Amino acid sequence: MKTRSWHVLTGIAIAAVMCAYCGKKNVSIPLKARGLYPDYNTSPVPPDATGMGSTAVQLASRFSLGWNVGNTLEAIGGETAWGNPLISESYIRFVKQQGFNAIRLPCSWDQHSDKATAKIHDAWLNRVKEVVQYCVKNDMYVLLNIHWDGGWLDHNINKAKQDSVNAKQKAFWEQIATAMRDFDEHLLFASANEPPADNAEQMEILSSYHQTFVNTVRATGGRNSYRVLVVQGPSTDIDKTNNLMNSLPGDVAKDRMMVEVHYYTPYQFCLMDGDASWGKMFYYWGAGYHSTIEPDRNASWGEESDVNTSFGRMKTKFTDKQIPVIMGEYGAYRRNGGTNVPKDLNTHNNAVDHWLTYVTKQAIANGIKPFFWDTGGALDRRNNTVLDKQTIDALMAGAK
Template identity: 55%
Template sequence: MGSTAAAIAARVKLGINIGNTLEAVNNSGIPHTTSQEGFWGNPAITQGLVDKYKALGFDAIRLPCSWDQYANASTAKIGDFWLNRVKDVVQYCINADLYVLLNIHWDDGWLENNVTVAKKDAVVAKQKAFWEQIATHLRDFDERLMFASANEPNCDTAEQMDVLFAYHQTFIDAVRSTGGRNAYRTLVLQLPSTSTDLAKTLWTKTPTDPAANRLVVEPHFYTPPNFCILTEDASWGKMFYYWGKDYHSTIEPDRNATWGEEETVDDHMALAKSLFVSKGIPVLLGEYGAPRRSNPLDLTKHLASRAHWMKYVTQQALANGIMPFVWDTGDLINRSTYAVKDQQGLDALLEGAGKK
């Protein structure tokens, strides 16, 4: 457990999320007594899948995870079967010599949607109870296991930020209280709405940690959302199919990005470096990604521009000392056969990480 957070960050050049799996939520029959891991359509995580990510060149895995649906509503006791299942998956990652980040994900929004003064006491109580159990159950893993307080907490005001600080402080205190290796484990704190821009004004302090140099902060990056998120045109903007100054289409010019291109990536990564990395606090880019679309008229250029986005964001994150973890829900490789489904995207990530 001797490595600082910065030392661990220096070893992670490329991470991937095993998304839409351990965090899958099924609101019927709660609390569940069996795993809902496959409820959103993905197969259960196996040692073979984790080994494949390692073989492809990834250094780390982020495990988005649900807990609330497996817990007693009165006592907050998480089912032992689920704690054991998550422990098995963490062990798969350690067996493959991968760093692994385990979080409390969206989890039906009990924390994410309630960063409010009115809900503060109830959320603090659940955050404390859950993390004491999770940390105790996983206490014996070495420094390759990191814990993350939340996922994307909805927070955009100073009042909400005070509440979010309380949630993060509760997380730190709960993990550290379990002792053993958890006294030194690297812990990851989410920025308000996982936005570096919001952190510029709202992140006015760093929560207190009895362990020195073991905290990391986490933004996410889906910019521009027209290219990365939209599945249909919105009132505030149209979908972009083509991104990057050298990747605009002459066939479908109304779908070219009009903002949020390379200079925006540069600015975001430089801001994260200025606010945190330069002050000795590592940054973990917990999610980033852009979909492959099937409807662009200039499909070859669309796919090339998407690969360019993935490579460029990865490259610029690392250039600013930021650990990149791409978001994936089963599009990169077939999670049953382990065959690569998106070679172009994989190559872009590996090139961006300096691995190809």
């Protein structure tokens, strides 16, 4: 009876909480998502501050450099479906040995659940918990999210689906948060991945999904009452986040929230895998790294000054206000194989190194905590060897 009474009182407090960013009451978002699924918060416990003493700013200050275990727990079809092996504790230790002390675990849940009830399969919850334990046991901070996950949230940032998405957000996070509740502050939760929102109306709907996430995690109690939570800017795009994300969810826990953005700019240099009608791939980026052999492949935008401007906006909007910013994904990658090999390969590789070092350094200088996106290309997960030492060295040069 005591536990249930605490749960009810916590819910009342959440409903009336002041917005942590803008100072306004967040009254437009219901306390609970009314919807389609059973209540999975069946065993809430009183708050437990043991091992949870750090604010978001204090926690972020301990992140040296972050690493994504990409294309694995979020893979559609199962952990190994996209070509990577099962995550091992030895791999986590190996990542730490390279100089990283934080891990981001992109994770899917919908494919591992009952579609009618949103009940996550126990075997999957236990497996994810096992991987989180690998990280925490080795003194690694770990960021666990709901990734794209088939698009049940990303494809439905609209009024028609708002209630049903909030219902699933609530059901999933009740189960995830309860299963992971006993981990200390080394574990952080993230509401989503790259939720697309292009205007104020969509941002308002996305904010309701984030609010449901915060409310739900807090209501499970225990260490989750104090856990640092991460909410994503619209599309995790810096410009959109700067323009549209003008408030954060209300939270009964003081100073326990971070904002997440991603950075793959310019896209033509970082990710583009073929020329398009609107533009060509860039092979060369940055001052001193343009090619005279292929001048049409030199970056024409998104270079150092744009990095400075973008990261400066996040500093002004958030980090200067004691709201840490996670750069949950970023990276530029070598075009050393396939059909799009640069003619000036040495300059290309040096340009990639320069991008990695410069972006990492400037992120940290602006209080942004970077997590490099890797899907197995830089570190071999099967035998724990370095595949791309230049990339690791460039990242570490930026972090130092």
